Each structure stands twice: as structure tokens, then as C-alpha cells.
Amino acid sequence: MNMINTPKVDKVGIEDRISRITKRSLKKEAKMEGLKMALNMVDLTTLEGMDTNNKVSQMCYKAMHLHDEHPGLPTVAAVCVYPNFVKLAVNSLKGSGVKVASVATAFPSGHSTLDIKIKDTKLAVDSGANEVDMVISRGKFHSGDFNFVYDEIASIKEACGKARLKVILETGELGNLDNVRKASDIAMLAGADFIKTSTGKIKPAATLPVTLVMLEAIKDYYYKTGIMIGMKPAGGISNAKLALQYLLLVKETLGIKWLDNHWFRFGASSLANDLLMQIMKQTTGSYQSANYFSKD
């Protein structure tokens, strides 16, 4: 594999496959299982300038107690916060099995020196983060300085130690699907454990076509190296129906092995509640109201 001549993407083919996926729907037991699986794959996220300790600890409580009046629900996969909240999140989630992910490397723009980005990463990891979500340098990528992007990811991977590294491509800024494919390949070659679509700060964020391109990249990489890479679409996935379509896409592109929160995640804040509302709808038969579900 090399980073210069990455495969070109058949845009029409991608759109055709997506349009077929979005016309399908899951019913009854399969839907219920799908909803619970999606819930278990959520990275409950708060990445706002106005985040406070209380907001973060409240979100951690929510991660463990999604909707206590309905027993048997899974927890979410992880919470995702800024590095300075990692310690608090780790303490709040002790013993629950919910992981702590932290954004790092001058999130969301990624404009800083490597030295500071490494320190940012170490702060997160030393505070106890299980996972680090880094952003790539999109400016360098667009200037054609792919080596810089690669080296940066490799350095951050080293700084992560045991923590798993998710590499955010910020596909909304990459311009086209060919670039998405190229950035995915660079990230995987440089040592990413996960590739992730977006920061959630740029629109468009995650979309089905972009996700399919990244899943295809993961598939090719797996066939060449035998190494499994995780996928995390993030931003803009706010309802259960869409989440189920993502699961269909993963199942059909990568197979059942990837249908596990070790390999697939949703970065979202409002998705969890919509999934809960749909689960309650399936259980009780009545459409639900947001008034009866905790906000954070």
C-alpha cells in the first residue's frame, strides 16, 4: 500500500448502495436487538466550551443509568469529553465498564505544534482515558503533505501507550470521497485503532456515503494485513432509524465481527435518547415523549 496512489472511489456506485440500504427496515425482534446494540455502541459525548464538572458527572450518571424504569438495558460504550474532564469521568464511571474517551491534539481545529499535541494526548492518557480521539491536520493534507499527516498520527499513537487511538478525518473538510479514502488509508497505515468521520463541529458531519467509503477502506486493509480497524461515525446521527441503517451498512460491508462496540461506535449526544424512546415504543406500543427521558 502507498499513500499517494490510493484507490479512486466510485461515487455513483456508493450512492446507489446507500439508497438501497436506506429503503430497508428492520422489524420486531431484529429491530429491538438492533436498537439495543446501537445503544451499546454510543459514545455519549459532550464537547462544548460551556462544559462544567457538573455537566460531565451528570452525563456519566446517564451513561450508567440510561432509563432505569426499563430493566435489562445495556450501558453506552463510552463517554467522550475534553482532556481536563477525564479524571472526573474516570472516577464517576468506576466499576461500570463504561470507557472514557478524550479528544486531544488541539481539538477540533488541530492547529498547534506537535509538542503541544503530544502533551495534550499524555494529559488525557495519564488522567486515565481508555481512548484518545485525535484530529488530523487537514491543512497539511490539502497541501499534499501526506508524510506530515502520517508522522503526526504515528507520534500520537506512540504517546497513547495502551489507550486506543481514534483518528478523526473531519470528512466535512476533505472535499470529496477520494480524499476520504486517502485519509483513511493514511490513518490506518500510521497506526489508528479506529477511524472516525468528524469532530461534530463542522457540517456535514457523518453521512452514510462517507461511512461506506471508510468501511471499504477498512475492509481492504483487513484483507491485506489481517488487522481489524474500528469505525466511528460521529455528528449528525440523532435518530434510531438512521443508526440502524449504519448497522446494516457495517454488517453488509465488514460482516458480523464488526457488530460489537469494540469495533464500531456512534459519536452522538442526542442519539441515546431517541434509541431509548424507540425501545420503549417497541415495548409499550405507544409513541413516546422526550419529557419522560432524562436530558443528560
Next chain:
Amino acid sequence: MSERINVLKTYKIFIGGKFPRTESGRYYQPKVNGSPIGNICLSSRKDVRNAVVAARSAFEKWSGATAYNRSQILYRIAEMIEGRKAQFIEELIIQGETKKAAEKEVDTTIDRVIYFAGWADKINQVFGSVNPVATSHFNFSMLEPTGVVGVVSSESSSLLGLISSICPIIVSGNTCVVFISESKPLCGVTLSEVLATSDVPGGVVNILTGKRKETVPHLGKHMDVNAIYLADSASEFKESLRLDAVDNLKRIVVGKESDLYSNKFENPYIVTSFMETKTTWHPIEIISGSGSGY
């Protein structure tokens, strides 16, 4: 030259300010004296769901609009019905009314809208209150809209009955999902075209056609519907709706069809039926500090 073929209108439903076809793709043909009067959407459970979502998302902005603004918009509805008077009369006649009765119905409809338009900025002046309390508080009560209201509109009075259900609900800032007459749906669908061009924000009124037996129970059980107005006191849904309403304590209001043409239907208590009272205890330094006696 070949003979011209008439273009038959497809009557669509009205959700969130748009005119989609029913999600189910099904249609029915209501008949008057044995002949069909149109192709009408048979709305499904999912149309109900979409309509409630539209009504909920419109609620914040509509209830937050100034009372004066809501009043103007209701007045605009009356103006637009006036402009389409001939069409409404024609449709009422197709639905089996006499010309004289149809004209009376449309005139009363326009007057009814204007009557309720006037209440928008007066309802809190008349029904809000400053309450005497024995502590150092300025205590006052204000009326607020309830939220999303489901409407099972009149089966027999397809225009006047419909407008007399919608206006008192939306004038205070509620939004609604309305099932219009099953056997006489033409005026209801035309009314949705009036609403779409009267500055009424999308989602404030959502209009569904079809078999009520299929759809009303979903409205009754919906946790995001806060109240239900049943226009016909003899409705078959009265008991089942009351039972379904228990889960989230929906308010069920039952109308009285026989009063539609009388001025009994022009009273503000219909508006307050869909409002809730909020009482505020505002601390003040000394009771009667201003010298007033409340």
C-alpha cells in the same frame, strides 16, 4: 380536436406545513349519493407519528409568539377563507349540502375565526389574576397553552365544525393534529391550503384524512400528546380515549355539536379548556407595601 379530459385533484394530507401523500400510499373514495367525491389519503399510524413530531417542534415558536401576532395570523385565516368562499361553498354542495346551507356555513365559519382571533391578547387579561395571599408575596396566575392537542373533529360539520375545533386551540399557542371528517373531507383539505398560505407557521395545524378507527387510538396512546378534543359528544372513541389518556394524563375535552351555530360556541371557556394555570409567588418586602389592598 379531441375532447379535453378534466384533471382530477388529488387531496393530500398536511404535515409540518407541507403536503405529503400518506406514508402508507393508500387511498379511499368517500361517496355522496353513490358517486365518489375524490381520492383521499388513508393516513396511517406513521402519519400520526410524523404529525405529532411536527406539532411538537412547532410548539415552542408558536406559543412564544406574541399574542398580538397570533391574533393577526388568525385574522389572516379568516381573510383567506373569505377569498376562497366560492370554492368552499362548491365543495360543501358536492358533499351534499344545499346552496343556502353551504353559504350560511361558510359565513359562520369566517365569523367564528374572527371571534377567536380577538381572544389571543385578551385571554390572560380576563382569566389571569392577582391573588390575595397572607405572606410577603406578590402572587399572580397566568394561563399557558397545554402543548400538542389531538383533535377528532366533527364528522357531520366538515368546515364550521372543523374551524370551531382548531381556532380555540391554536389561539392560545397550542399546536394540533386534526383528524377531519371521514365522509366529507373536501373542505378540511382545502382549509389546509388556506392555512399554508395564511402565515400560520408549519406544524401548528396538521391535518390528516382517513379512517379514524385506524388512527385515533395511536393518538390517544401517544405520550407526546397533551390533550384531546373530541368534537362529537356521541363519538365512539369517547370511552377508549379516556382509558388511553391515563398513561400521561391527557386532558380530554368533549364538545357539543348541537351548539355549533349558536353563540354558545363563541365563548372563551373553550379557549381556557386547553390552557394550564401557572401561579407565581414573587417575594416582596412588605405585604401591601404599595398601599394597595390585594
